[in-house]
Amino acid sequence: MKKKIYVLIAAALLWTGCEKEIPLDTDGIVPKPVAMGMVEEGDTLSVRLTYSHLIYGWHDASDSYFTPIDNAAVGLTVNGAVQGVVTVNDSGTYVTGYVPQVGDKIDLKVTVPGHEVLTASTVVPKKPALSGVRVIEGATVNGNTTYDIRFTLADPAGEANYYAVRLYQYDTAMFTYTDGNGNEVIDTMGTGPELMLFGCNDAAISSFSVTDVDIEGGVDANMVELYFTDENLDGEHHEIRLTGSSSTYDDETGLTIHKYVEVEVVALSRDRFLYEQSVEMARDDGDDFFQEPTQVHCNVKNGIGVFAALSRVRFKTKVNGN
């Protein structure tokens, strides 16, 4: 036993003896201003400012992980017209009264004392042109009901477009009961919206997806978001076919269930698309030893963060159309 211990100690010394700290010059490295501006058509224009957190060096309990910046001068210009910042709240969010519209070119200029001026710009993309939404209920397998969901996306020709798709599920149960007066009352009870899991086998539109469950063997419905570009469908009226999946209701006598599915298609600016893609990859970092490192996409010059736009359409339809 003693011999084993000696061998273990020797091996441990040899291995740990090969480990040492590398001097890292972090003198010139200070927290950077981070500007996160998720501009959305129809929503109030705002931007949130925080400081980044330095990874290397001394830290103590008094460190706030991401300190809000409340002393910045924020300039937001829409199509050349300066928008006044109305509110600055505790979380470092700077809000204007302006509601962005499709086609707006919005420039951001942030001056934080002690730092270079941050700049970024974005253009609010056109709303996706969606038509022909229909949802057909399919088979029920192992307590899950599948749905064949189809819609047509008309992609503008000659320009690079970026999209995201989400599905929401609504269920409305109609039931009858007798009230205190002995009257029979018809009432409804609704659930949703809830994100619906779905799958997509269309090679033309698959780019990357946000998955909820990882099941080996190619399960058809494990996405909650699907992102894609128009690289393979530029200028087309492309029918997109998805396979949705949700838990099946246990039938109860007296219940009439009406099912609705809402299709949400989002048009993203390029920066927003790249940001979402890289953040999704970063989420998986470390799970796989062989995985390549990711770099979260930023477009804020002289700082960190993303200032990017989107516009969305939603179309709610009843399952089986009845």
Added chain:
Amino acid sequence: MGLLLVLCTVWLWPLSLWGQTVSGTVTDAQTGETLIGATVVDMASGKGTVTNAYGRYTLTLKAASADLRVTYIGYQPHRQTVSLEGNSKVNVALEPALELEEVTITAERMNSPKVSQMSAIEVPVEQIKLVPVMFGEADVLKAVQLLPGVQSGTEGTSGIYVRGGGPDENLFLLDGIPLYNVNHLGGFFSAFNSDALKNVTLYKGSFPAHFTGRISSVLDITTNNGNDKEWHGGATLGLLAAKVSVEGPVIKEKTTLSLSARRTYGDLLIQPILMLAASQSEGLKNLSAGYYFYDLNAKVTHRFSDRSRLYGTFYMGDDKLFLRAKMGESGDDSYNAWLKLGYNWGNLATAVRWNYELSPRLFMNLSGSYTRYRNDLSLGTEDEMHYGYHMSQLQTSKIEMDYNSGIHDLTARADFDYTPAPEHSIHFGTWMTHHIFTPEVLGAKLAFSDTDTTVSQDTTFGQSRVRAQEMVLYAEDDWALTDALKINAGVALSGFAVQGVFYPSVQPRLSGRFMVTDDISVKAGYSYMTQYLHLLSSSNISLPTDLWVPVTARIAPMNSRQVALGVFYDWRSLVNFSIEGYYKNMDNLMEYKPGSSFFGTSSNWEDKVCLGRGWAYGVEFLAQKSVGNLTGWLGYTWSRTWRQFDELNDGAAFPAKYDRIHDLSLTLQYRPNDRFDCGLTWVYSTGNTATLAYHRFETEAPEDVYYYPSSAYFVEQRNNYRLPAYHRMDLSFNFHRKFTRGSRTINVSVYNAYNRQNPFIIYPSTKYYSSDGSEYKTVLMQRSLFPILPSVSYTYKF
């Protein structure tokens, strides 16, 4: 091919009317081994040539007689007057120079000022054997890493990065057969057994037209034919591996055989320890695990006549990693479980070549070869449970997963050397390869059985096979325009047919040498190269998990264009100096996309990669001394290497992983007498680049989406951090002793003699300075791989 012969004959016919031809073979007088690169000069006219890869030369002269002088480093010069009445055959057997004699023999080596070839270095095999290396195992790739313009990969590995190229851009030819994975033990040893080597030449640029298929370098390795006069052999026992070699005449001076084999034996030594560990562990009934590699080189040569020879080459090398464990309670057989892991990877290569002298001026080499590279991983578990009354019921379950990747190549090739006049040395030929790629296949088997239930499933994922045809037609002329000016001009036409797509390529090559004085020359060269293969490499280590994948309908071939200019100086035939500058650009380089992984075949590999471009430039200095008691070389490279991919680093250019600005290597071998010699190697290079995040920032999630990270690392630029400089010194000492029948050598080597801790990996680490964890410091740590490593080996030769 017939058309090619006719065209060349018509084109070159006028030249062939010129003069008389003297031809023959230059061999070692003691062993009969042919000598590659020996110089044959007619002292009267000053015309000369060098022997080819088969030791053969042809010299066409316009005179009644020739005064031939034949020289080769390490051999006594041979001089002979030949009457040139018609074509003459002169075979020359050179006697080895006496040891310790101050040898001042010159030869037109690849790095000599006189040859038109530039960016090529011939490394004498004896020097390779004397270069001190890890565990005393002489290694050709480790020696090549010490040359200017060549970068090594991760510490201790055999991967080479030539003039900004990747590890997959090097063509490794073993007797003309391409090998794919040339590493053992994760890259710590190369697949080439030094006992089998005869000649090693590295081409970094200005590639002759007969080399195609890779864009950054060619390492042309020729193995021993074998002694045709008497049998010799040897055996080496080292700390990690044992080697044996034997060579001799099967039919004296007609048929020779050369055999060498090597195997590591750590797996054999560790088994008793594992059995002991298993016997003392609860829940473990049996344990067997280990790793070993082996390689086998065999070569048969038969001489039908002076004009006709047949060569058979065989190489096989495999790495095997295995684990077998049986679990369960000792003395209780009601439950048993097995865990099995097997990982095999390696090459098999075989070729048959036939040399035939069609005429004194026209030499032909026909060959057929087969290469196979495989990479097979298998992982499985098995459970067996007895239960019920008298344990009569049995439940079993079995899960097996197999991951396979590989390449099969079948090649037919015809090469011709034609020497119509002393000013021209023409090479032309053609070859065709049928490739079968298996980029990645994952198989899964599940089986469950109980008393009344049996369930099984067998599924295969991934791309099964890709078939492709690669064809090449080439011609080149080494043309002496004047005594001072010599050029090598050629072109290779290649094509690759895959998945219904054909990729043609016209690859011009041009290099030239101008003699400024007898000792100094200026050389320049241009080459265009195309490569139809990619290596998907997911790690800094040359892992066997790297996948060789072909160009496909979606993935275009890689191309490189390189220009080089250099000055070469031969100082008193003792030391060659050279300084070369180069610029190279490459396109369609392949990288994994961010976040991709080689593992998991749910998507095709083509979806996981992106293509980009690269460029590299630098200046290389080499001083090489190959004669005398003290030999070696000093190499220094200043270089930069860049990459640009639209999908990486936001499309901005970034320095490559192995962008080392300064790279210096000193290699010395000292042989004061025939009983002792020693070697020293010292290397210094700028550290590798690495991607380091200094900041973390808060992210913003889209509404309704769960599992969104609240923060992310901010990386300003890919490869934005440079690791500490790498330097290391290795030493070796050889003690020789001769016996009546044979000799022995004891080798003592010290790797990393001053115990430098070079970074292997870096990672952040948090150190806490208060008991409640509120005060802490995050630092950057490095882990080194190899401390000082002494080793000893014993060799006996007869």
